[in-house]
Amino acid sequence: MNKKKTIIETTILSLLIIILYVVTFTLLLSFSKSKTYDTLKSTSDIVQNIFNGNDESNSIDKLNNTFDENNSLRISIIIRNNDNKYTILYDNKKMYNAENTPEELVNINQYYTRKSSYGYNMIYYTILDNENGKYYIRTSIKESDTTSMSKNFLIYGSPVLILILLGFIFYKVYEYNKSIKPLKKGINELKVISGDTNIENSDDVLILSNSIELIKNNLNQKIELLNEEKEKTQMVLDSLTEGILVISEENKVIMFNNAVKNIISLDENYILDKDYNLLPLDDDFKENIIKCFKNKSDFSFDITKETKIYQVHLRNISIKINNENINCVAIIFFDVTENRNIDKIKNDFFANASHELKTPLTSIIGYQELLANKIITDPQDVEKAIDVTIKQAKKIDEILKDMLSISKLENNEITTIEELNVKDIIEQIISDENFKIKKHHIQLKTNLSDLIIISNKDDISKLFSNLIDNAIKYNKEGGIIEININSTDKKIEIKDTGIGIKDEDQNRIFERFYRVDNSKDKNNVEGTGLGLSIVKHIIDKYNYEIDVSSSYLIGSTFTVILK
Ligand code: ADP
Secondary structure, three states: OOHHHHHHHHHHHHHHHHHHHHHHHHHHHHHHHHHHHHHHHHHHHHHHHHOOHHHHHHHHHHHHHHOOOOOOEEEEEEEEOOOOOEEEEEEOOOOOOOOOOOHHHHOOOOEEEEEOOOOOEEEEEEEEOOOOOOEEEEEEEEHHHHOHHHHHHHHHHHHHHHHHHHHHHHHHHHHHHHHHHHHHHHHHHHHHHHOOOOOOOOOOHHHHHHHHHHHHHHHHHHHHHHHHHHHHHHHHHHHOOOEEEEEEOOOEEEEEOHHHHHHOOOOOOOOOOOEHHHOOOOHHHHHHHHHHHHHOOOEEEEEEEOOEEEEEEEEEEEEEEOOEEEEEEEEEEEEOHHHHHHHHHHHHHHHHHHHHHHHHHHHHHHHHHHHHOOOOOOHHHHHHHHHHHHHHHHHHHHHHHHHHHHHHHHOOOOOOOEEEEHHHHHHHHHHHHHHHHHHOOOEEEEEOOOOEEEEOHHHHHHHHHHHHHHHHHOOOOOOEEEEEEEOOOOEEEEEEOOOOOOHHHHOOOOOOOOOOHHHHHOOOOOOOOOHHHHHHHHHHHOOOEEEEEEEOOOEEEEEEEOO
């Protein structure tokens, strides 16, 4: 309600009441007057009927009987004398004081008001008797008697009117204050929420509506800020690789991030506030959630989704929603696939390493015991035992060297890099392996061009010596090895016409200690099963590429791209 409007409304209504009062008073006054005139006229007619000029005394008697002194009207019969003076023949009030020429007797058939000889205003109405035309029948009344009703209305009505007006004004003020009270209260509360307590809070609705506008703007800014904060939080949550899902004790999903969608294959259009039982989680998972709510304790378990392993942490937390602390379970999915695989690889590695070291060591210990206990005494047998012992010791040495190389590569040990010509390195390896090549009557074809790279010499040497060594080891007697360098594409090809690798083994040859069965069977082939693993580590270290194409029993091609 507007204060100005209320004042205008109240004023107009008050004026209307006053006007109504004045009009009523005027109407009352005019009504009394016309009633008085009617009464005077009708009484005159009655008197006219009663009075007979031919029988004066009898007529006066009759009039005396009809109108007494207490009548509010004064009724007079007046006769004009020859000297033009007037004599009152009859007067019900017994007031025989006649003026010389009362004006009303001149103004016949008219209503005439004048001050009477008794000192107060009278209204007169005079007619001439219709028989002789010399008798004036005059009816009159005190003017004050006719206006008494209006006067009473004025006397008693005015205080009533003032009371009504005051009551009306008080009611309007009360109504106005009552109507803006909740508004003021609301604005006070909003001021606290919007954070601007300086905003004016007056009794004027206009000022209040301005205050609301200010508060609205403040709140809009706050809402925008909150939305921005919310978006930021969601963006941060969505940028995490860990899946996050929060469930309230009413079983509703109240928060989740993008990662969760992928992890539990959630529908793209999944929205918040749905029952978590609708999530694609298995029964064990759901039971764990119930357990977390019930026991209010945190715990973790692993789940497998396709090729991935996730460690799921369930945390019992309390979140404030609508000023209420709600018991919730926060579910965090950590991708532990790599960790778990590393654990497995480590376990496998120790098992394989122990196994690979155990065989030559057992052989060494066995022969050494035979020699020490002089069980072998024949010089030829002794020489053979020493040969085997040295060979097995060398194998252990080789395994340990390879393990050390892998360990160094895995630990990302800093290595110095320099400008290298791959051609020089390969030529050096060929020269070192020349004895073996010749021994197996292998035909070596090379097409080597200069290829300058920046890398670590040891790593590049190990990379190609392992590949060339394998091409020799797994070749046939009198087979062919072809080594090509394409310096434009930085591509090096090592082709052999050896035993080849079956399709199912091709993916596994880079694993530590993995040796294809047929290669182990080959009596003359020595190996640790770590060579290609070292190759793969070097390739990954420098972001190079390696590709294997092989046909079983026909031959293999290893292609390295030094990008
Ligand atoms: P190893 O010490 O046994 O040679 P590697 O890691 O170098 O170990 O090789 C792993 C396995 O891959 C070998 O045991 C062998 O079976 C297979 N292999 C590697 N290179 C060749 C090749 N050029 N031809 C055929 N098989 C190969």
